[in-house]
Amino acid sequence: MKTFLIGLFSFISPALFAQKQADNKAFCSQSRDESLTPIRPGVPGKQPFWNEKARMFKYAPSFSNKKPGEITPVKYRYSAFSFTDKKYYSFTDSSGTRSLAPIWDQLPTGNIYLTIEGISKEGYVYLVKDKMLYKAAVFCPPYPEAKYSYKDALLNGLRFLYDQNYIKSWYATGKPDHKEMPLYCYSAKVVASVINGMLLYNKYFPGNDSSLIIARKAADYLIAKAEPEGSPLAYFSQTYEGTQLAAGIYGNEILMSEPSWTGATLLNLYDRTKDKKYFKAAVHIADTYIKNQLPSGTWYIRVNKITGKPAAQVLCIPNTIINFLSVLVNKYGQAQYQASIETAVQWIMDNPIKTFDWTGQFEDVGANSQYQNLSHYEAGWFAMRLLDNKNRDSAHIRSAKELIAFCEDQFIVWEKPDIYDDRRGLSNEWHAPAALEQYHCYLPIDASTDQMVFMFCKAYEATGDPLYRAKAIALANSIVNAQKEDGKIPTFLYPFRKDKFWPNCMVYSLRMLEKMSTL
Template sequence: MRQRENNIKKITLTGWNKYSIRFVDPPTWTWKPIPQIKKYVVNFATDKDKKAQSYSTSEPLFDMSSIWQKFPHGSIDMLILGFDSNNKETCLANYKNFFKTHDFDKARQKPMNWSNAIIRNASYLLDESGDPIQDFEIGLPRGCWSSMENSITREKWSNYVMPGLYHTSHIFAFLRFSEYFPKHPLAKEAKKQAKIYGDWLLNNRNPKDFTYSLFPFSNVGYGKLEELGQNPARGTTVTRAGRVGIAMLELYEQFNDISYFKYAEFLANSLVKFQRDDGSWPFRVNAKTGEVLSEYTSDAISPARLFALLDTLNNKTTYKNARLKAIEWMLNGPVKSHRWEGMYEDTDNIEPYINLENLDTNEMIRYLIHFKNEDSKFLKIAEDLNRWIEDQFVVWHPDDCVSIGYGNGGGGIIGKTNLRSPTPTVLEQFQCDYPMEGHTGNWLMSLIALHQATEKEEYLLKGIATANSIQLGQQEHGAFSTWGFDTRFNRPLNTLDWVGDNACGHTGLILWNQYYSALQNNTKFELGLWGL
C-alpha cells in the first residue's frame, strides 16, 4: 500500500530539553515556527487542577520562570495550541507531560561511617563468583567476564562485558582501596585484582593490523575476543581509549611497569591521529576498516584528560595542542548545546537529545576546575554545568522517584517501579533513568572539586548528603544498589547489580571520605584529573 504523505501542520518542540521530563528549575520551551500561526496558547494542568492555566505568546517560545512557583511538585501536563489571524486553531497541538521536582533542602546531615561502608563494599567486589567457572574465566576476577549479576548470590546474568568502561572502573576502585586502607587484609587482594584487570586490557585488544590498531574492546562476551556483532553493529567506542590510557597510567604509578606507560602513550598518539579537525572524535567505528558506525559523542574529555596527565608526568607539552582542540570543541559544542550524549556501549544510535547523560559532563566540570587558571570563565562554566546536572539528573527527594524509570533501563529488564530511594542520588541517562551508585559517586567527585575551588558551603552539604545516600543504599551483603534502594523494603526492588557501577560508587565514596577527613584535619588533598 502506498504510504500516505503527511502534510499536517503540527507544533514540534525543539531545543535540548524536548525529551526531558524532570525539572528542578523552570524550563523554557521552544518549538518550530509555523508561518500561518499568529498566536500560540500554552496550557498547563496538574493532576489536581479542574481547569488548565492558559498563557498566550506570539513567539514559538515560552519561559516558565514567571509562573514556576504556581505549580506544586509533581506531574504537569502541557498542551500547546496554534491560532491564525482569525483566532482559528489551524495546526496539530503538541502535548507533553513532565515533572516539577524538588531542589536541595540545604539540611546539614551528620556524616555516616563511610569507611565501614567502603570496606564492606570492597569485600563484596573482591569476592568470588557464585557460578561455576568457565574455562575462559579461570584465574580472573569475576568482573572480567560479567557485568550484571544477582549480587546476593553472585550469579551472573551473562558473560557479556564492556572492558574499556568497566575493567577500568575496577582498576580505579581497587587501587584507591589499597592506597587508602594499606593495612587492611583486603588491600593485597585489591591490588592484585587491579593488576589482573590491567594485564587483561594489555593482552586482549583489537588486532594490530586493524585501522584502530590495538584499541581496547568495547563489547565482548563469553570468552570471544572480538566486538560483539549486534543489530545495528555497535563496534568500538573510540574515546574509551582515553579512559583505558588513564587506567594504564594509574597502574604504571603503582607497579612501575613500563608496559602500562607505553600503552597509555600508544593510545594517546592514536587518539591524536584520529582526532578530527574540529577537535572531536567519532563515537563508534568498525575498528578493522575504520568505517564510522555512529558519528556523535560529546566525550572529548577522556582523551583530553589522558593528554594532560601524560604531559604532567613527562613534564612536557607534547599533547597540549590536541588537548586544547578537544576542550575548545566541547566549550563550543555540548557546553553550549547541552547535547551530552553518545557515551555508552550498550545503547542504540538514536536521534539527538533523546538520551542525554552526565558522565562526561562531570569529567568536564573537574577538568575546568583543575585548569581554572587557564581561563577566568572556566569556574563559572563548571558551576553552570553542575546546576544542569542537578536539574536533570539528581533526585533530591524520595517523592521525585515518581519521575524516573521511563527509559528502557537494563534492556527492559528493570521496568517502571514505584521506588522510594534514599536521596540525593544521580540518574545515569534518559534511556536508563534510575538512581545509580556509580553516577552518584561520579557526581560526588565533582562536588569535591566544586567545594575545593569555591569554598561554598552548599557543595559541602550536598557532598555529605550524597555520600550518606550511597551508604544508605548499601545492601546487607555489601553491594551498593545499581537500580535504586527502596527504604520501605530495606533493600533494592531488583538486585541485578552491575559490579562495575559498584566500583564507580566505591571510588567516589573513598575520595569523598579522604577529602572530608582532610578538611577535618586541615591536611592537603588533591583530586587531580584521575577518574572512576
C-alpha cells in the first residue's frame, strides 16, 4: 500500500525555506481564485472525464452526463443543494458538461447534492446527472506551527527506528523477522526501507557501525532472494515473501515498479560503502528492465515471475523506473539506458498526461481498470520530473502545475472534511492538514503527506510562487505535530488505525524532515 521514493529528488536550494509559516491572507484569496479553474475538464468524444469516482473537490469540477432521452435540450440547469447552509445554488448553461465555476465560490464547504437537468425548447425537463460530492476547504493559513524543529523530529525518529526489534534483529540473523514485522511480506519495499533507514541513521549517528551492518545484511538478503539468473525477471527483487496479507494472493507476481526502488536503494548503499557488488546488482536490475520493456515504452504493472507473462492487462506508469534509470545515466554514466528512459517518458506524455488516468500502483491492491483507483503518487512524481526539465519545453511548467492542482484537489485536506472514508469511518478524527493516499485507501497517510511536501518544494523552486512554499511548510509542520513522544511517526494519521504502522512510510517521513531541516 504505502510507498516511498529513494534518493531521486534533485537538490532544493538552501535559504528558501523557514520552518515558520506566513500568516498571509493573500494566500486565501489566491487559493479561492485558483479553485475556480477546473482541472482537465472532460470533453465528450475528445477528452475523458477522469473524476467519475471522485468524491471530494477543491477546484470547480465538471462531469459527464447521460443522454437526455427523447428530448433535445437547448439549455441545462445546474442545481447544487448545500447541506451546510441548506440552500440551493443554481445556474443555466448551453452545455451539459459545464464546470461548477459560476457558483463554486458561493458554495460553502461541505456536502453537496448536484443535479444537472436538460431542458428542451418546449420546457420538458430530463435529469442527465445527479451526484453527491464534497466541497473541501482550500488552503487558507494560518495552520499550526510545528511543536519543535524539523531536525529534532528527524533525530527523534531515527532513534525510534533504530530501537525497533524488527530492525535490530537483522544484525544477528541477517533476515526479516516476519513475526515482529508482518509487513516484511512486502519484501522489496519494506526491506529496502530498512536499508535506507539505517543509512540515514548512520549519517547522523556515525559512531554506530551496527546500523551500517544492518543495512548491508538487508541488501544482501534482497540480492540473495532475487529472481534467479536465466529466469524471465532475472535479478528482480521479490515483491512478496510468505503468505501473509496480500502476499498470499499475489505471491507469484512481481509489481514491476518495485525492483526500481531496490535498484535505487542498492545505489545508495554503494555510495556509502563503495562495495561494487551493490552497484553490479543495481545494473542487473536495470538490464532486466530493458529486456522486458514493451515497444510502447512501458511495462505491464503485474507480471507472473514464473512465466514472465502479464498477470493483468494493465500497464505500469513507469515513474520510479524512469527515475532509477536516470540516476544510472546521470550520476554513473550508464548511457545505455537513455533511450529506454526517453521512450518511457514519451509513453507517459502520450497516455496519462492526456487521459489523466493516474491509477495507483500498490502491492496490496490488485491491478485496476481506468479511473477506478486514482492516486497522487504517479501524478506528483511526474510533475516533479517536468519541473526538473522545465527548460526543455515551455509547456512543462503548465503541465506540472495542472498535475499539482490535481494532487491537491483530490488528495489533500487542509481542514478535517465531513465525509466517511473508504472504511466507513467518519473523518472528524483525522489529523489535518494531511494528504490521502488513493481512492481505495482514502485516508490521511504520512508518506502521502511527505510526497506533497517534496512536490510543493519543487514547485516553489521552479516557479517562485510563495503559495507553494507555504503549503510545503504547513504539511511538514503537520507531520512534526503527528510525531509521538517516543519518536514514532504514525502511518495512518487518525486514531482508529494508530497501530497499523508501515516502516517504509516513516523512513520517507524522515527523509522529508531531513530535506526540510536543511533548507
